[in-house]
Amino acid sequence: MGIKERQDRDRQAVRDSILDAARELFLADGYRHVSIRKIAERIEYSPAALYSYFPSKDDIFYALAEEGFRRLDQHVRAAAGRPDPLDEVRACWWAYYRFSKEHREFFELMFVDRSVPQITEQWTGLAFVHQMLQHASSRIQRCIDDGIFPSGTNAEVVMHVLWAALTGPAVIGSGCRLAPGEDPDALARDVLEVTLAGVRAGVATTFAPCTPPAPLSPVAPVSEASAGVRRHDA
Amino acid sequence: MGIKERQDRDRQAVRDSILDAARELFLADGYRHVSIRKIAERIEYSPAALYSYFPSKDDIFYALAEEGFRRLDQHVRAAAGRPDPLDEVRACWWAYYRFSKEHREFFELMFVDRSVPQITEQWTGLAFVHQMLQHASSRIQRCIDDGIFPSGTNAEVVMHVLWAALTGPAVIGSGCRLAPGEDPDALARDVLEVTLAGVRAGVATTFAPCTPPAPLSPVAPVSEASAGVRRHDA
DNA sequence: TAGTTTATTGAACAGTGTTCAGCGGGGCCG
DNA sequence: CGGCCCCGCTGAACACTGTTCAATAAACTA
Numbered sequence: 001m002g003i004k005e006r007q008d009r010d011r012q013a014v015r016d017s018i019l020d021a022a023r024e025l026f027l028a029d030g031y032r033h034v035s036i037r038k039i040a041e042r043i044e045y046s047p048a049a050l051y052s053y054f055p056s057k058d059d060i061f062y063a064l065a066e067e068g069f070r071r072l073d074q075h076v077r078a079a080a081g082r083p084d085p086l087d088e089v090r091a092c093w094w095a096y097y098r099f100s101k102e103h104r105e106f107f108e109l110m111f112v113d114r115s116v117p118q119i120t121e122q123w124t125g126l127a128f129v130h131q132m133l134q135h136a137s138s139r140i141q142r143c144i145d146d147g148i149f150p151s152g153t154n155a156e157v158v159m160h161v162l163w164a165a166l167t168g169p170a171v172i173g174s175g176c177r178l179a180p181g182e183d184p185d186a187l188a189r190d191v192l193e194v195t196l197a198g199v200r201a202g203v204a205t206t207f208a209p210c211t212p213p214a215p216l217s218p219v220a221p222v223s224e225a226s227a228g229v230r231r232h233d234a
Numbered sequence: 235m236g237i238k239e240r241q242d243r244d245r246q247a248v249r250d251s252i253l254d255a256a257r258e259l260f261l262a263d264g265y266r267h268v269s270i271r272k273i274a275e276r277i278e279y280s281p282a283a284l285y286s287y288f289p290s291k292d293d294i295f296y297a298l299a300e301e302g303f304r305r306l307d308q309h310v311r312a313a314a315g316r317p318d319p320l321d322e323v324r325a326c327w328w329a330y331y332r333f334s335k336e337h338r339e340f341f342e343l344m345f346v347d348r349s350v351p352q353i354t355e356q357w358t359g360l361a362f363v364h365q366m367l368q369h370a371s372s373r374i375q376r377c378i379d380d381g382i383f384p385s386g387t388n389a390e391v392v393m394h395v396l397w398a399a400l401t402g403p404a405v406i407g408s409g410c411r412l413a414p415g416e417d418p419d420a421l422a423r424d425v426l427e428v429t430l431a432g433v434r435a436g437v438a439t440t441f442a443p444c445t446p447p448a449p450l451s452p453v454a455p456v457s458e459a460s461a462g463v464r465r466h467d468a
Numbered sequence: 469t470a471g472t473t474t475a476t477t478g479a480a481c482a483g484t485g486t487t488c489a490g491c492g493g494g495g496c497c498g
Numbered sequence: 499c500g501g502c503c504c505c506g507c508t509g510a511a512c513a514c515t516g517t518t519c520a521a522t523a524a525a526c527t528a
Contacts, residue, residue: 007525011475030352046477048518057516114348118264161425164402168394190437191395197512198432203424237495245506269484280508282487291485 015053017043020068022060026104032115035193058117063108065116066125069073073132075099085142090192092139093166097188100170112171150202158199165195186223249287251277253301256294261339265295266349292351295343300359302340307332307366319376324426326373327400331422334404346405367393384436392433399429 025034036057037135040047045100054060082088100107109116119126140155140162149158169191173184254274259268272293288294316322334341353360370372374389374396383392383425389422404424444454 005497007475010422014475023432032349032351036517037515047516048478051517052475063354114350114352115266115268116348118348157421157424160402160421160426161399161428162404164406164425165399165429167393167402168398170395172398187391187394190391191398193437194392194395194432194435195399196432197431198428201428201431201435203427203431241495270486271484281485282509283507285486286506 006042014043014045018050018053018060019064023064023105023109026061026064026109026113029112030110030115031117038202040074041130046192058216062118062119062123064106065110065123066128068103068110068133069075069125069129071103072096072099072110073128075102076136080139085139085146086196089139089143089162090196092124092136093162093190097170097173097192098165100174104174107174111167112174136163140214153199153202162192162195165191210234212223238411245287246349248279252284252287255340257298257343260298260343260347263441264349265343265347265351268352295351296353296357296359298340299344299353299389301363302337302344302365303359303363305340306330306333306344306429307362309336310366310370314373319373319380320382323377323396324430326370327396327426328423330397330400330425331404331407334408338408341404341408344346344359344409345401381432387433387436395433396426396429399425460464 004132018039021039022034025038025042036050039049039060040050075095075098076092079091082091082191100111110122110193137155140158142151143149144153144155146150166188168186169188173188251384252273255273256268259276266331271281273294273353274284284294293360309329310326313325314322314323334345371389371393373391374383377383378385378387378389400422403418405424407422
């Protein structure tokens with residue numbers, strides 16, 4: 001029964017061409033400025049045809065985002081498997097930064113483009129992302145177990161710190177927001193090294209869910225400035 | 235000639251009511267899902283009337299963003315003026331984090347909401363933002379001059395690292411993306427402390443514009459992953 | 469060949485940001 | 499005070515957007 005297979009193959013080919021066109025257009029013009037009609041025009045189909053492949057424009061983004069996270073995972077996995085745990089953590093997070101450069105079209109869509117739809121709980125790729133985060137966390141745990149990071153350090157906190165820190169230079173670098181003479185790679189490396197050095201210095205060991213918040217001496221309150229603020233029911 | 239003044243006052247009041255309505259609606263529904271018609275309906279004007287106050291919907295955002303940065307600046311200035319330079323740096327960046335909590339509607343609009351228009355070079359508030367960054371940089375420079383940070387440390391790099399790191403917990407906290415038992419304030423404090431500790435450890439001194447990029451041993455190339463990826467002509 | 473499935477389409481709907489001729493009620497001058 | 503003019507504002511439209519759906523045509527099954 002080769003007919004069904006060929007049909008599925010054809011269908012998959014059209015689906016891929018939609019994603020290819022969308023990815024190119026999203027990178028070129030930003031998610032906001034790409035319309036279903038433009039994607040359809042590029043692949044020479046009617047706008048309505050896309051709706052038999054994706055339920056909505058947002059789902060085209062979600063499919064691309066999932067592909068992006070799978071590719072990011074490939075990058076990180078390729079960097080992993082080093083004997084020294086600290087080397088591995090360093091290499092994996094450097095792979096994250098490298099991904100931001102080498103798959104700029106995905107990275108911008110996943111982390112930079114602000115016109116992209118919100119990632120919600122029911123997104124298919126969310127479980128995969130959580131799995132990636134868990135792997136990253138366990139790699140840091142190995143550093144703690146080996147005494148490279150101070151014992152008592154919370155691996156997940158360190159992971160969050162590293163992620164937040166590395167995202168900065170990745171965004172700055174991919175957006176070319178640096179002054180002409182500055183080197184985004186060197187900046188990214190220093191961000192990584194500063195954070196790792198801070199973790200090794202042991203200040204992160206104080207984190208615990210039950211720690212009282214008041215972290216610093218209070219600053220002058222600006223009570224009147226927060227007036228008139230309402231909450232939303234997301 | 236009090237008539238002109240009253241007219242200007244009335245006009246300013248309408249302008250403010252537009253910004254108030256927009257700010258509330260943007261926080262409640264997100265920039266993407268708020269239309270000019272909805273803002274106009276809330277202030278009981280026709281949609282076309284808004285265009286005599288703002289050239290476009292994007293400019294309503296830009297005005298709000300500028301107001302947001304001015305309020306952020308007030309927060310930071312209120313936290314500044316401490317005798318100990320390190321205390322001051324700490325307090326100013328903590329003020330940045332506090333701003334993200336106390337002016338959530340501005341912070342979300344400025345840093346979180348991904349459906350917001352891109353900030354370009356010709357934005358009016360960009361000069362003000364650059365000025366804020368310069369102040370932040372000079373505060374770090376004082377730590378270097380006083381020997382708290384290792385001599386040779388690049389103040390602007392440290393500022394970028396701090397900004398990237400602090401933005402993480404601010405976003406996570408404002409988005410409630412943390413597990414139930416975790417404390418966003420404690421996380422933010424640790425991120426700040428880890429970064430400061432890393433800077434004091436002195437690894438940031440290696441940054442220089444002319445440093446060769448190759449910072450780490452190379453990772454295995456993922457050549458097949460980058461196949462089929464095209465670049466855009468931005 | 470006849471019937472069925474199904475991918476694809478053109479046309480439409482509801483909504484968007486934006487523009488513009490024209491209305492009308494104020495302020496200014498004779 | 500009366501007439502003019504200015505200009506804030508409106509209603510209606512334009513050119514888009516994402517999305518839906520009956521109808522078509524082509525491909526496959528029997």
